[in-house]
Amino acid sequence: MANLIELIFKSDEKADLFNFIGELRQFDHRYLLRNDILLAFEEFCKAYEKPSSYSRNSRLSRLVYYTQEIILETESICLVYRPKIAKQEIYRIYEDLAVEALTVRELLDIRDDFVDHFHPEEGDVFEIDLQPFYDYSPMIRDPKNIGQGMQFINRYLSSKLFQDPRQWLDALFGFLSIHQYNGTTLLINGRIRNQRELSDQIKDCLSFVSRLPDTQSYEEFRFELQNMGFEAGWGNTAGRVKETLGILDELIDSPDDRVLEAFLSRIPMIFRIALVSIHGWFGQEAVLGRPDTGGQVVYIIDQARNLEKQLKEDITLAGLDSLQIEPKVIILTRLIPNSEGTKCNQRLERIHGTENVWILRVPFREYNPNITQNWVSRFEVWPYLETFAIDAEKELLAEFQGNPDLIVGNYSDGNLVAFLLARRLKVTQFNIAHALEKSKYLFSNLYWQDLENVYHFSLQFTADLIAMNAANCIISSTYQEIAGFPDSVGQYESYQSFTMPDLYHVVHGIELFSPKFNVVPPGVNETVYFPYSQEENRLSSKINQLEELLFVNEDSEHIFGVLEDPKKRPIFSMGRLDRIKNIAGLIDIFGHSTELQKRCNLIIVTGKLSVFEAANDQEREEIERVYHLINVYNLHGKIRWLGIRLPKTEAGEIYRVIADHRGIFVQSSLFEPFGLTILEAMVSGLPTFGTKFGGPLEIIQDQVNGFYINPTNLEETADKILEFITKCEENSGFWEFISKQAIERVQNHYTWTTHTKQLLSLARVYGFWNFTSKENREDMLRYLEALFYLIYKPQAKSLLDEHMQR
Incomplete structure (x- = not known):
């Protein structure tokens, strides 16, 4: 950051920085977050007639792009700059463009001052600092490896086994000695007294089981193993016992992280x-x-x-x-x-x-x-x-x-x-x-x-x-979720430092480079959510009923809206009515585009559609907003709103019914930590449009097996959906291509079998x-x-x- 500012000061952009700070002071509020800063810079470039290359490639644009927040003080600005994932720097820039670096503690005082809770005297606020407790632990170094704690620990432990074999093999022997279930000893018994005997007995046992047929049941030779010091837990057949002991033998002789992981994954210790x-x-x-x-x-x-x-x-x-x-x-x-x-x-x-x-x-x-x-x-x-x-x-x-x-x-x-x-x-x-x-x-x-x-x-x-x-x-x-993206802070990262005025300051709240993160x-539940093409597994007795529910039925207190043309391509969404899930925002997008209304119907499924059913003020406000938008855009005949709670099996079938009609799924959340409904829609075969704010960025590969949207940009989102629909109309195989890619993405990367293992x-x-x-x-x-x-x-x-x- 200091180098970047120095480069700005030595170039013509110094005047631009001065002018940009002046423009920021025109804002009504003094605490600007990244989105505010980017919009302000965009307006600055327009006002000063900067070429498009300047807004993307100048040094000042780089400074602006990686600035997460700016606090406007009386004679200076405080700027929080995040040049890399999980790293932030804090600077104060004065009106004469003098610059000073600030500490986290000073930033927290500035934030307190902003809300009139300033504590000028040292020690006047409770301070939480957990950094010292992480100083003795091994740490991941490269930000791209954050969240891969198990791999790091395996590498670390295997290196220790190599560097100090006696100490760590003693520890390994101790670890194997403690396992039991309801008083029954597992793995090794008292006939093996130390790690040296363990190593010797492994080789003898391997020699023994190698002479047995691989398929021979453990019960048929368990007593021979017990005499050698080995109890149940190594395998159910001679072949499995040989594999497990072979992995342990290799681990003892030549420690390796992959061998360690393979061995630990077989230890019976979780019941x-x-x-x-x-x-x-x-x-x-x-x-x-x-x-x-x-x-x-x-x-x-x-x-x-x-x-x-x-x-x-x-x-x-x-x-x-x-x-x-x-x-x-x-x-x-x-x-x-x-x-x-x-x-x-x-x-x-x-x-x-x-x-x-x-x-x-x-x-x-x-x-x-x-x-x-x-x-x-x-x-x-x-x-x-x-x-x-x-x-x-x-x-x-x-x-x-x-x-x-x-x-x-x-x-x-x-x-x-x-x-x-x-x-x-x-x-x-x-x-x-x-x-x-x-x-x-x-x-x-x-x-x-x-x-x-x-x-x-x-x-x-x-x-x-x-x-x-x-x-x-x-x-x-x-x-x-842990460390965000290059241009945005992660959920856990937000706990690194923050203030709760008059309660405490968090100077260091969590260590993102700790190997505890994985x-x-x-x-997805594969018995409920599966591709629409798997006809043999579908709820054939329910399909016609769900078709009627989604497109035709009129006489129900749980349905609002009759479709003028039920054959139009459905845009579908399902979720609860709250501000973050932003179902109303999808209606706003649809209502904003007359072209979408001509070519598609909008079908939404929520738990409720009456303000009298609302459980809280936020839900009530969202229901009222939905009705308001339908009336403002005159969407009657183009939208269908189901306020029902479906059994899980029928909820799964609804995705497939929409896929039968070559529909699409839109998830318009303002922020989505992960995106389970996105997985459900994709594995069902629905081309899916997911919010770019949060987890969907890691599920969907844009333009490959789905599409990113910014639900706060109504016109851009509508145009992306229209572009897809146009391609489908011009190329009859395009919908099927994206559908197939979506299914494969989920089946290859998001299964419960993989998760639980x-x-x-x-x-x-x-x-x-x-x-x-x-x-x-x-x-x-x-x-x-x-x-x-x-x-x-x-x-x-x-x-x-x-x-x-x-």
Whole structure:
């Protein structure tokens, strides 16, 4: 940055920088974010008649492009520049163009000052700095490798095995010695007393099993292996045992990261998994579309179902069937007494199609029954989580008949409970955020006090800091979720430094280069979402009914709009009605283009279409906005709006019915952390247009298997859709080509089989890492506990006091 400014100062662009700063001062507001800055520069170039090459290739344009925010001060500007992913620099530029570099602490003071909460005296604000706790840990160096923590740890550990073989082989021997299931020893027994004997016995055992037929069952030679010191867990056949011991033998003789990963992936050490998701209506029927639920129920149930399937396969391959081991997965959530006809008031519910996957519901303790008897928003659950964790611990131990082997938190509240449980039970903790509210609500930390009565961000952001730093592993769906893109900040990156005026400053909140981060995208349920061309698997008895529902039926309180020409190509979208999902924005795009209206119908499916059904003000506002836009653009006869909740199987079939009509799917979210509906549409065969803001950028390859859109640019988005439709009309095979590419993209990269295999590999690798490394996490965990008791609990107590008055 300093070099870039120096180059600007030495060129004719110095005057342009001076003039551009002057133009910024014409703005009504003094805190400008990247979009504001880019628009201001675009207007500057027009006003000063700059050539188009200047706006793209000048030094000043580069400075502007990588500037994330500008704060206009009285005699200077403060500028936050992000030249690289996960790296920011801060500068103050004075009116005479003198420049000084600023520290993060100085930036946080400036932000406080901006909202009139300036603390001029040193030590006047609580400061959170977690950087020292990462100083002793190995770190990823290259930003492009952020999110590949498991590969990094495997390389690091294998190098340690090579550099200091005795110490690390002792640790490996110790690790193999601890595995058991319900008191039954696994892998090695007392006949092998140290790592030297282990190495020798491996070679003897390999010699023995090599003489057996590869298909011979483990049960037929188990006693011979026990005499050599090897218990169950190496394989179910002689061939499998030979492979596993061969990998271990190679690892001991010539350490290699790929060999280490291959060996750890076979260790039977995960049998009981707790998935924690607190705030939603969590069930299998009549819960989708409920407030704050979104796709979390679908994601977690599909994940749990596939985890059981993979665990059973792993147990069989390890040769543990004779021990009658039954893997168990429990989804821990809250019990809601007033469940409104759902099963959310039942303590235990088995997941359909599984043998041992359960929803375990634990109630919040009774404080004010008017609150705790009912559903509680994710913004309001905070006072109940500590006691929930205490009660849930007893329930989990009873259901598992022992400790879980892995606890996976979901969302901010579930991650905090996962931290509390893992801390007490000394179990590996994984976090999955799905979405971090801090990125969704602009200035949410800066103006937290103004928003506190609704959103309680002081609690949420504190919970996020505690849980994400405590976690052994953080799973994200995309790279951008962690570290963003070259021109935009990632969700976790936004926690690196921020201020909550009058509460605390975060100087260093999370280490993005930590190997705890891993990108593991979810899959789609292949029994529900599959290509429209698979006629043999489709719901033939429902297709005609869904056709009528989507295009023809008139007599229903859950349908608004009659299509003048149902044969026109359908533009389809499905989602809940909130500001971020931006269903109304798609109607705005459609209404903005008369050409789209001539050639297409717009069909949307949401949970509701009446303001009387709205669960909150935001949903009510979106419903009113939809009706307003339909009337303003006079879209009657061109739009069909279904306010229904469909069973999952019928929701899957709807995508395929739209594909039968050669329709398209448009996902118009203002921000999308991942994009599960995009996967569902693509694997069904629908050409898909997805928002460029968030995860869809990593799912879709633009112009190859789908298309990016900027839903805030109505004309540009309409033109992209029209361009595709024109190509389809000119080339009858173009729709089928994109459809096929979309299907292949999902089937090759986004399956639950791939997801669960990666998740379990991570659990084994991080279990080994925690056991063998000298990393001392206790000091960090103590620090995080202090944050919990000093900041979180007093804020939670204040919210509880408020709840008691309702």
